[in-house]
Amino acid sequence: MDIKLWTLHLLKVLFPPQVLLPDIVAIDIGLTVATIVIGAYLTKTRKWGWLWHEWLTTVDHKKIGIMYLIAALIMLFRGGVDALMIRSQLIAPNAHFMGAQQYDEVFTTHGTVMIFFMAMPMIFALFNATIPLMIGARDVAFPRLNAISFWLFAFGAILLNISFSIGGSPSAGWMSYPPYSELLYNPGVGENYFLLSLQIAGIGTIATGINFLVTILRMRAPGMSLSKMPIFVWASLITSSLVLFAFPPLTVALGLTMLDRVFGASFFTLGHQGMPMMYVNLFWIFGHPEVYILVMPAFGVFSEVVPTFSRKALFGYEAMVGSLLAISFLSYGTWVHHFFEMGAGPTVNVFFGLSTMLIAIPTGVKMFNWIFTMWGGRIRLTVPMLWQLAFIPTFVVGGATGIMLAAVPGDYQYHNSYFLIAHFHNVILGGTVFGVLSGMYYWWPKMFGWNLNQRQGTWAFALFVGGFWLTFMPQYFLGFEGMTRRMATYPAGLGWTALNVWSTVGAFVMGAGFVVMVYNILWSRMHPDWDTTGDPWDGRTLEWSLPSPAPEYNFARIPVVRSRDEWWSMKQEGRTDEVKTSEATVRPIHMPRNTPMPIMLAAAFFVGAIGLIFGWFWMAILGGVGVVAALAYGSFADYSEIEIDAKKVLKTEAQLGRVES
Amino acid sequence: MSPKRRIWLSGSLVALFGVLAAGCGSDYVVFHPAGPVAQSELNLIVLSTIIVGVVIVLIWVLWAYVVWRFRDTPDNKAPYWPNWNHHPLLEVFVFVFAIGALVVVAIPTVHKTYVLDRIPARHPLVIDVTSLDYKWLFQYPKQHIATVNYFYMPTNHPVLFELTARSPLSAFWAPNLGGMEYAMPNRVLPLWLEATRTGVFRGRNANFTGIDFWRMTFMVHAVPNPVFSRWVSHVQAKRHPMTRAAWLRLLRPTVTPPLQYSSYPSWTFPQRPTEFTVKGLQYVPTKKP
Incomplete structure (x- = not known):
């Protein structure tokens, strides 16, 4: 073909009209400038090597945790901007802040980014930053796999995020129900971006699940039986097992849709007797456990935060663990409650309605147990504790409206209305987001070695929580007024305007809360309040027995655990010297070596995905070959460890004041 | 449920619905049923709202009381029990309380789901x-x-x-x-x-x-x-x-x-x-x- 025609065609595929909107072009220019500036800065300060050796090739769980956290905060910003765009559009009837096509893209990206690229990495950030420290391990079970997980997530996130400037964003909603997500209705590449980015990130997520499952089961310090594990570790263990069983149905659903779109199959198509309903089932067989994957780590965080800041043992440890297990078991048996209106018949609907209500029992037990943990304690209103205190009254409302939704005939009136929107934001924000932010503020000094300013943190908290209530309470009532989700705009005269205005105002207050939070982080970085003790909160679990941040090898001497709140017991019984090392006891430590293989593997997946997205099969094959090559390199050429010799360990520990005299 | 109780229950539901309807304009379409299906669904919505409302208020009150009473101030006279972590009666009570609240919602849910699936006419x-x-x-x-x-x-x-x-x-x-x-x-x-x-x-x-x-x-x-x-x-x-x-x-x-x-x-x-x-x-x- 003529080279000029070919170039024109390529330009048309890469830049269809929907990515040439002025705001998107402005963002493109901004991102390009930012990339150039960062690149120039790294070149000028000669930091490329540092970036490569310290971060891009690292297998250290603490650094991977920090990278997850930064990525999650960036994605929170992206998803938050999407949310503000949605709310700006809905502030008035017949508004045309965006066209309907762009609105559809924005709500699709908002949901996808927030669930898969904000909440999930935020959770994994906390897992990575804390789990090995809490169980007395030197790293996770499979450090390189951990890095692979992170880079697959990162490249998946990049893939979804470039869709809005190259080729066009997905616009079928975060659930992407077929047949709307099929070629007949969605001819562009947007849906392919959705499918491939989630698929790649999903591989990483499953690997993370396996990794933490094995880490927690196999690598606990001597003496830490299952019944002595901190609840956050329990929550992580159960979350990991949920990931392991919940993500494969999603992989199947996305894979079959991809076969439909890229290779002309008809699993879920309108024609050829496709079965869209099958996708809906598969998606929610994943989707319902997913919401517990999101909220259980938050439950875990609260079970650490409440005892610490009440200076009191957790109330009902066994009940807490039992209810986590019960929730995880029940969560697989509730998926049909997402579509009571798809004609399953009363018996099926009743079964799933009741199974959904059953989940409220263990959840209610947990709520009461957190309150009873505070009973008889001394409650310190630190920022992590404030998030927890806001969580209880907020999550109760979200859980309660969940019961209302589980009452099947009631759901006939709530389904797909703003009542539903308010409900799931109430549980996901009030549960997951409050939880991970509580965890972020709680473990921040452990991750970075300096504290976040409490006053600014309180402001961020107050704005965010206040904004949250203002945003979502009116939406319950909008549901009763018959407003349905995903409406690009609405006519006047339905009585929806006033409530929508309040909701939008609330969203901007939340946005202000996020800005203050970022300011809080940056300000605290520039005026660091160093945590020299390693135990700024008077903590109870093992991670607080380490200096902040923990040295590369975490524990020079692996502690022997005797009780649930081991560090607390050590402090109470005057055994804190047990964590110190001495010339007699110090041993060399084997640690995994950095490797470029994870980032190479993820990059190969990325190339292959681009090939499939645009239907350039030569490129897909190239990517596939790259994946195999990276795996082969990893299997045959890349296996090695480094040994940190005893003298070096002793020197590091001495600098930290952790050597027994 | 006995007929008397049923009358009493539906009477109070209707009264509550009246209050709600007066409070909200006709824009609240779900609160303005024009037929038996919507009415039946609204009754369940109102019932479940009352039940979960009671639970919400109870937890809010308990929460507020605990946060205030056990705040960390030097002159707080409240007891301090750093190791109190079990109370069998309390744990059983919480469990029973949760189940009890749910049963009240669950029974009409099951009943109505079946009833609404039968069309009450031979020739609709x-x-x-x-x-x-x-x-x-x-x-x-x-x-x-x-x-x-x-x-x-x-x-x-x-x-x-x-x-x-x-x-x-x-x-x-x-x-x-x-x-x-x-x-x-x-x-x-x-x-x-x-x-x-x-x-x-x-x-x-x-x-x-x-x-x-x-x-x-x-x-x-x-x-x-x-x-x-x-x-x-x-x-x-x-x-x-x-x-x-x-x-x-x-x-x-x-x-x-x-x-x-x-x-x-x-x-x-x-x-x-x-x-x-x-x-x-x-x-x-x-x-x-």
């Missing part, structure tokens, strides 16, 4: 509904007329809607009359509704199907039976039949004003409604929820 009016991009097609197989984006139904007469789609998954929702049901391609799903008062009610597609989905609304005209018959005769006599060309025009992704057809080709609606739920076609005379 049948309306075949097809969701198209971005419009609703209503066909009356007995009267053999068709309308787009609006329909008439007689009051005090159950209507069986048979829902299908030649579009992505859509949801048929007329909140004044009752809850929704999906309209799905390759399937036909049943839904029955009934209007007990006259009026014009708004309905819409509740599931995202594309850029103009938010404009995919319809109007329900609930009218007395004689008016309905007159309307049917009028459409049969005064409007054109649906031709193949008209059908193909309807299939295009457009938003259209309301339309009427005096007849339609029978192949425009699936001939074998194979995918009904079993109970969906059970006609149970006279008993209403």
Whole structure:
């Protein structure tokens, strides 16, 4: 073909009209400038090597945790901007802040980014930053796999995020129900971006699940039986097992849709007797456990935060663990409650309605147990504790409206209305987001070695929580007024305007809360309040027995655990010297070596995905070959460890004041 | 439940609904039922709201009390029990409390789910509904007329809607009359509704199907039976039949004003409604929820 025609065609595929909107072009220019500036800065300060050796090739769980956290905060910003765009559009009837096509893209990206690229990495950030420290391990079970997980997530996130400037964003909603997500209705590449980015990130997520499952089961310090594990570790263990069983149905659903779109199959198509309903089932067989994957780590965080800041043992440890297990078991048996209106018949609907209500029992037990943990304690209103205190009254409302939704005939009136929107934001924000932010503020000094300013943190908290209530309470009532989700705009005269205005105002207050939070982080970085003790909160679990941040090898001497709140017991019984090392006891430590293989593997997946997205099969094959090559390199050429010799360990520990005299 | 208690319960529900309705304008469509299905659903909504409301308030009060009483100030006289972590009675109470609250919601849920799945008439009016991009097609197989984006139904007469789609998954929702049901391609799903008062009610597609989905609304005209018959005769006599060309025009992704057809080709609606739920076609005379 003529080279000029070919170039024109390529330009048309890469830049269809929907990515040439002025705001998107402005963002493109901004991102390009930012990339150039960062690149120039790294070149000028000669930091490329540092970036490569310290971060891009690292297998250290603490650094991977920090990278997850930064990525999650960036994605929170992206998803938050999407949310503000949605709310700006809905502030008035017949508004045309965006066209309907762009609105559809924005709500699709908002949901996808927030669930898969904000909440999930935020959770994994906390897992990575804390789990090995809490169980007395030197790293996770499979450090390189951990890095692979992170880079697959990162490249998946990049893939979804470039869709809005190259080729066009997905616009079928975060659930992407077929047949709307099929070629007949969605001819562009947007849906392919959705499918491939989630698929790649999903591989990483499953690997993370396996990794933490094995880490927690196999690598606990001597003496830490299952019944002595901190609840956050329990929550992580159960979350990991949920990931392991919940993500494969999603992989199947996305894979079959991809076969439909890229290779002309008809699993879920309108024609050829496709079965869209099958996708809906598969998606929610994943989707319902997913919401517990999101909220259980938050439950875990609260079970650490409440005892610490009440200076009191957790109330009902066994009940807490039992209810986590019960929730995880029940969560697989509730998926049909997402579509009571798809004609399953009363018996099926009743079964799933009741199974959904059953989940409220263990959840209610947990709520009461957190309150009873505070009973008889001394409650310190630190920022992590404030998030927890806001969580209880907020999550109760979200859980309660969940019961209302589980009452099947009631759901006939709530389904797909703003009542539903308010409900799931109430549980996901009030549960997951409050939880991970509580965890972020709680473990921040452990991750970075300096504290976040409490006053600014309180402001961020107050704005965010206040904004949250203002945003979502009116939406319950909008549901009763018959407003349905995903409406690009609405006519006047339905009585929806006033409530929508309040909701939008609330969203901007939340946005202000996020800005203050970022300011809080940056300000605290520039005026660091160093945590020299390693135990700024008077903590109870093992991670607080380490200096902040923990040295590369975490524990020079692996502690022997005797009780649930081991560090607390050590402090109470005057055994804190047990964590110190001495010339007699110090041993060399084997640690995994950095490797470029994870980032190479993820990059190969990325190339292959681009090939499939645009239907350039030569490129897909190239990517596939790259994946195999990276795996082969990893299997045959890349296996090695480094040994940190005893003298070096002793020197590091001495600098930290952790050597027994 | 004894009849006396049932009267008492429904009486208090009606009273509460009255308060709610007075507090909210007619914009709150879910709170203004125009028929037995919506009324039954509203009763459950009100009941479950009361139950969860009690739980919410209880936890809020307990929470506020604990946060205030056990705050960390030097002069706080409240007891400090750093190792109090078990209380068998309390743990059992929490469990029983949660189950008890749920049972109150669960029993009417089960009852109503079954009742609402039985249409209380041997010969309901049948309306075949097809969701198209971005419009609703209503066909009356007995009267053999068709309308787009609006329909008439007689009051005090159950209507069986048979829902299908030649579009992505859509949801048929007329909140004044009752809850929704999906309209799905390759399937036909049943839904029955009934209007007990006259009026014009708004309905819409509740599931995202594309850029103009938010404009995919319809109007329900609930009218007395004689008016309905007159309307049917009028459409049969005064409007054109649906031709193949008209059908193909309807299939295009457009938003259209309301339309009427005096007849339609029978192949425009699936001939074998194979995918009904079993109970969906059970006609149970006279008993209403």
